[in-house]
Amino acid sequence: MKEDEDGAERLWGKCAAVEGLFAEPAPLPREVLTLRGCRPAGVLSEALTHPGGSPLSLGDLCVEVQDGAVPEQWWTLVDVAVLAQRPHPDDPERYDIVLGAGVTTDDGSACSPPAAPGFELFAGPTVTAAGSCAAVDGLYRTRKEPTPVPLRLIGCEPAEPLLRALRRPQRVNGDWARLLVLDRDGAAMASLVVGLSLGETRPSVIGGALVDVTLTDGGDERPVPADRAVWAQWFHGPPETPNQWAVYDARGRAAWLDLTTRAWRTPAPRSDRSGGVHRLDGRFVTDVPGLHCALSEALLGPGGYFGRGWNAFRDCLCGGFGVVPPFTLIWHDSEVARRSLADVVHDAEGGLSYFQEVVALLERCGVSVVLE
Structure with missing residues (x-):
């Protein structure tokens, strides 16, 4: 997908698979x-x-x-x-x-x-x-851009804009587009920015009239190989039961939050709701990504997004994400997060742990927090 001159997104093509979707970023020189x-x-x-x-x-x-x-x-x-x-x-x-x-x-x-x-x-x-x-x-000096990591579109069926670009690739070199990754039901589960510098184009290994197109710069938003298991789970559809993120380590939980951020499964809420009681299952809140996974599920249900870090969580509390204070949050097994995050400090001058800061922020915003 790419925006045209009028700001409208146009389909440039569809492909059966992407080689290089999971890639370690190009290492920076030390x-x-x-x-x-x-x-x-x-x-x-x-x-x-x-x-x-x-x-x-x-x-x-x-x-x-x-x-x-x-x-x-x-x-x-x-x-x-x-x-x-x-x-x-x-x-x-x-x-x-x-x-x-x-x-x-x-x-x-x-x-x-x-x-x-x-x-x-x-x-x-x-x-x-x-x-x-x-x-x-040493901060201010001229640096070379790291060598980009390519991406190959396998079994690509180009639409007219991409066909034109393939005939005259110099016209789009340095431009960008969005790669929508679809789940097995055809719903967009992620959106990644990729470069449109076109490399080799050849008949597809899949056969037929399809082509394989190499993008010389696959972008820096790609998941790393360690995220494959999380993406494979989301490929079967958005989670329908809670705590499916709990089996992953902190890296995997951060990848889970990435997918809640990028997912285009549902439209933005028309209006925020307030009031009511929300229950947070705190049994698996052993790190910061786990805390935000659990908070998002408590407020919006499995797969919901309500911030993936301090600043984003604070912004979500201001409205626009489906839930807005005042409401009551009952935090079950809160002692797990209290112990696990005791040494994680967001504000060194304040001296509170990350857990304590989150509770204090909720209360300042009008949330009645009940720790159990």
Whole structure:
């Protein structure tokens, strides 16, 4: 599917299968950066007390660059390892921290810092505060784009727009389209952005008048191979019974939330409903993705979407997703989440666990939360 000049989506073609739908993203080159004058918090603060030896891995760090107090740019440091640390020469209460990481940004224009830069650090999928610093040496430099990972459309039946593009591929190179992945009943279960840089086209291995078309850039929204089991389950249709996500680890549960986000199974609700009692089955809430799976099911039923992280969940509570406060939420077996998320902190200054923050947010928004 691709938008035409009038903004209407047009079908470019259908295919029987996609080779390369599940793919690891192209690895980013490793770089060495230095956080100057850093006041660490959360996982970054813990890293400074880590004993010597192999570099401590912190996962991903988000760098929010502010102009004064206004956020302007967002960078992601991928698979961060702490390589060295030392007191900052002008302030012994601050540190210069040397990191190894891949570097990426959603804003390709972020090639220079703003006029009055400030740097805030956040960690993990829960966007937990990890400190602040005065500068990040090595952040602003020219980088090559990673080599894209191709995608092959198998058994493709091109519609007229794609036939025209195949005759003159240079006209669409660098453009984009949406790849709708259908379940076995023909309903769209996911939507992925793919590049329209056309590579090899040849008679299909399936036969007939079909063709196999290679897209040289399959996009960066694809699931990874570890997500196959979750996608296979959704291929048989949206879940009809609760807790089907519970058998997966945190990675699989995050993939489950991806599908609730992307699914086009039902239209957006015409109006939100409030009031009533919702019951949350807390037996399997052992991580942050599990918490959001359980919350979404409690409010909207199996396969429903009500946020996949802190910011999205907060936005959903403001309305537009089928349920809006006030209502009552009875959280059964809440002690499971209290214990499992005791060390997961969203706001380092507030000092509350992720579980406590979610409960507090619900109550601030007018939800009566009953913990059982």
